[in-house]
Amino acid sequence: MPRMLTTNRERVRAMVACAERLGVPRGSGMFRQALQAVAFLSEDKVAAKLDYLKNTFRWSDAQVSIAVRKFPSVLRNSKESLNHRSEFLFFEVGLEPVYIAHRSDILSYSMEGRLRPRYYVIKFLKQNGLLDRDLSLYSAVKMTEKAFVEKLICPHKEDAPHLAEDYAAACKGEVPANFRFI
Incomplete structure (x- = not known):
């Protein structure tokens, strides 16, 4: 500075x-x-x-x-930014206050470019039985883009052929129709 x-x-x-x-x-x-x-x-x-x-x-x-x-x-962070993140992390993801406090750097990530799209992918994979381990949102957002795609998108090309394009659309702020939640 x-x-x-x-x-x-x-x-x-x-x-x-x-x-x-x-x-x-x-x-x-x-x-x-x-x-x-x-x-x-x-x-x-x-x-x-x-x-x-x-x-x-x-x-x-x-x-x-x-x-x-x-x-x-x-x-x-602005109050508006913090408010949006708290609403998403509490009400949509279901995280507890103490969990967020110990991983407060999660508040640094873009809502539209990282948090929300990766949450949608994890939720989709879990609900469709495609995730063979319990992966937290925090672990997913800490991954590099390359690692995230290699570990969570590419292995499911056959079972979820639209996942890559749905994820790309979600990163642009769109909620793709193919992210069907059961």
């Missing part, structure tokens, strides 16, 4: 102190993300964002702390 180079020392010290109060240690790999997340925000705005996270994701103080330590950039 080049802007930090021209910021006065007291403000930089305040940013560092705020990042540390979030529970992100200076030596950790997440510290830079924490600094970027709180940079140029007042203490009140950071507190308001933490409260919003707590209410939106039904997290306890401890769970908010865990989520922010694991993914400080969550503080940079």
Whole structure:
């Protein structure tokens, strides 16, 4: 953040102190993300964002702390973005608040480009008996695109011939007719 180079020392010290109060240690790999997340925000705005996270994701103080330590950039997400993700993860996927808190980086992924399409594929495969293991949405979204396609799309070319094109359409924001849920 080049802007930090021209910021006065007291403000930089305040940013560092705020990042540390979030529970992100200076030596950790997440510290830079924490600094970027709180940079140029007042203490009140950071507190308001933490409260919003707590209410939106039904997290306890401890769970908010865990989520922010694991993914400080969550503080940079808009309220609208967080709200859409919470609705999807709670009501459509059925995840629990504590699960999301411990895997808060799931909130960094695109709803339309990654979360929703991969959820549709997993749900389709499970409902049609094509998934031979219990795969979580989190594991699926962490996969690279290539690995996801190789492990979950290609092996089912015969049983689900439209799966690849349905997945591609879902990644464009469409809900294909061939994602038939039983």
